[in-house]
Amino acid sequence: MPEIDELIESEIRRPTVFIDESVLYPEYVPKRLPHRENHVRKIAAFFKAFSDSPGRTSVRVVLVGPVGTGKTATAIAFGRAFSRMMQRRGVLLRYVHVNCSKSSNPASIFRDIKNQLGLPLPDRGLSAREMAVGLLKMLERENMYVIVTLDEIEYFIKSSSPSGRFLLLRFYDVFKEDVKRMNFIYVTRGSPTGIQAVLDSITGSYLMENVIPFQPYTAAELMDILNDRVKEAFYEGVVDEEVVESIARLTGYDTGGDGNARKAIAILHAAGKLADKELAEGRTSRVTVDHVRAVVAQEYQSLIDVLDKIYHLELHEILVLKAIILALHRTGESFIPMGEIERTYREICEELGEEPRKHTRVYMLVMDLKRRGIIITKTSMKGRRGRSTYVGFAAAPLDRLLEKLNKVIEEKRLMR
Numbered sequence: 376m377p378e379i380d381e382l383i384e385s386e387i388r389r390p391t392v393f394i395d396e397s398v399l400y401p402e403y404v405p406k407r408l409p410h411r412e413n414h415v416r417k418i419a420a421f422f423k424a425f426s427d428s429p430g431r432t433s434v435r436v437v438l439v440g441p442v443g444t445g446k447t448a449t450a451i452a453f454g455r456a457f458s459r460m461m462q463r464r465g466v467l468l469r470y471v472h473v474n475c476s477k478s479s480n481p482a483s484i485f486r487d488i489k490n491q492l493g494l495p496l497p498d499r500g501l502s503a504r505e506m507a508v509g510l511l512k513m514l515e516r517e518n519m520y521v522i523v524t525l526d527e528i529e530y531f532i533k534s535s536s537p538s539g540r541f542l543l544l545r546f547y548d549v550f551k552e553d554v555k556r557m558n559f560i561y562v563t564r565g566s567p568t569g570i571q572a573v574l575d576s577i578t579g580s581y582l583m584e585n586v587i588p589f590q591p592y593t594a595a596e597l598m599d600i601l602n603d604r605v606k607e608a609f610y611e612g613v614v615d616e617e618v619v620e621s622i623a624r625l626t627g628y629d630t631g632g633d634g635n636a637r638k639a640i641a642i643l644h645a646a647g648k649l650a651d652k653e654l655a656e657g658r659t660s661r662v663t664v665d666h667v668r669a670v671v672a673q674e675y676q677s678l679i680d681v682l683d684k685i686y687h688l689e690l691h692e693i694l695v696l697k698a699i700i701l702a703l704h705r706t707g708e709s710f711i712p713m714g715e716i717e718r719t720y721r722e723i724c725e726e727l728g729e730e731p732r733k734h735t736r737v738y739m740l741v742m743d744l745k746r747r748g749i750i751i752t753k754t755s756m757k758g759r760r761g762r763s764t765y766v767g768f769a770a771a772p773l774d775r776l777l778e779k780l781n782k783v784i785e786e787k788r789l790m791r
C-alpha cells in the first residue's frame with residue numbers, strides 16, 4: 376500500500392481541467408451578472424430613497440421570476456455592493472439573506488437575522504414579536520440599518536399564519552418606529568400576476584409597483600454567463616468552444632429549454648467532472664461536446680427509468696412521491712422524516728382538491744414506492760419514541776422530476 380504522503384502527493388499533482396471548481400457551485404456569487412444590469416439598476420432606483428435619507432422610509436422590493444433566472448444572485452450582489460457603498464459614506468448598512476425554505480416562521484426568521492448580524496440578543500422563549508422588538512432596539516443602539524432579503528418567500532407565505540404574514544410583510548404597520556432601519560427584498564418564484572393575488576391580500580396593492588420581473592435566459596444570454604464561468608473555473612483552452620454553445624442551446628428559453636442558468640452551469644460542471652475523470656485515465660485532454668452529451672444522456676436516462684415506473688402507479692401513490700420529492704427539494708436534505716412527507720402530501724391534496732388518504736394508507740404507499748425501487752428508506756432510533764422512518768431519493772435531478780410528475784398527475788386526473 377502506498378504511503379499516505381504519496382497518496383496525497385499524487386492527488387495534488389494529478390492533472391486536472393479545473394483551476395477553481397468552486398466557481399461552478401450553485402451558491403457561488405459571480406463578480407459580474409451579465410444580462411441582469413437592468414435589474415440591479417431598478418433595485419438601486421428603489422433604494423435611492425435610502426441613500427438620500429437613511430431611515431426615512433422602509434424600502435421594499437419584490438423580485439419574481441422562474442427557476443434559475445438570477446433572482447438570488449442579483450439580490451445578494453446588489454445587497455453586498457450597496458451596503459459597502461453606504462458604509463464608505465459612513466452609514467452602517469448591513470445585508471442579510473434569509474432563505475424561507477429553511478427558516479419559515481417569523482420567530483426563526485428574526486433569529487436568523489440577528490444571528491447573521493451577530494447581535495447578542497437572547498432568543499430563548501421569546502415570541503416573534505418580542506424578538507423583533509429586541510432586534511429593533513439593538514439596531515437603534517448600534518445606529519445600524521439592514522437590508523433583509525426574504526428568499527423563496529412562497530414557503531413562508533404558505534406555511535405561516537395570517538398574523539405571522541402580517542408581522543413580517545407589514546413590519547412597519549406593526550412597529551410604528553420613526554426611524555425605519557429595516558428594508559426588505561422579497562424574492563419568489565413564479566409570475567408577477569401569480570404573486571399579485573398573494574401580495575395584494577397581505578400588503579394592499581401598493582407593493583405591486585415595486586415588483587421587478589426576471590425572465591428566463593435566452594441561449595445567447597446563457598452563452599455570456601457560461602463563458603464567464605469557463606474563464607474562472609477551467610484552465611485556458613481546455614474547454615472546446617462548442618461546449619458552451621451546445622449547453623446554451625440545450626437550456627436556452629428561445630431554443631426549447633427553460634432558460635435556467637443553474638441548470639446550464641450544472642451541465643458545464645458535470646461535463647467538466649467527466650472530462651476530469653477521463654483526463655486522469657489518459658483518455659482525453661479537454662472538455663468536449665461529447666462530455667456534454669454523455670452528461671445529458673445520463674440525466675435523461677435515470678429520469679426515464681423513474682418515469683417508466685411511475686406511469687403504472689395509482690394517483691395517490693404519485694402524489695405521495697411528489698410530496699417526497701418536493702420535501703427533499705425544499706429542505707435540501709438527502710433524507711426526510713415521514714411526518715414531513717405526510718404534511719407535504721396533505722398540502723398537495725388540498726391544492727388539487729383531492730381527499731387525502733389516511734395515515735396508515737400513506738405509510739403503505741411509501742413502502743410500496745420503496746418496494747418498486749423508486750425511493751430508498753432508512754430507519755433511525757429516535758430516543759424513547761422508537762424507530763422512525765426517513766425517506767430519500769437518488770435517481771434524477773429533483774426539479775426536472777417535479778416538472779414531469781406534475782404532468783403525469785394532470786394526465787392521471789384527466790383520465791379518471
Ligand SMILES: Nc1ncnc2c1ncn2[C@@H]1O[C@H](COP(=O)(O)OP(=O)(O)OP(=O)(O)O)[C@@H](O)[C@H]1O
Pocket residue numbers: 400401402403404405407408409410411440441442443444445446447448449563564600636637640
Ligand atoms: N446573470 C447571471 N450571470 C452569472 N451567473 C448567473 C446569472 N444568473 C444566474 N446565475 C447563476 O445561476 C445560478 C442560479 O441563479 P439564482 O440562484 O440567482 O437563480 P434564482 O432565480 O434565485 O433561482 P431559484 O428560483 O431556483 O431560486 C447561480 O449559480 C447564479 O450564480
Ligand SMILES: [Mg+2]
Pocket residue numbers: 446447448526
Ligand atoms: Mg433563488
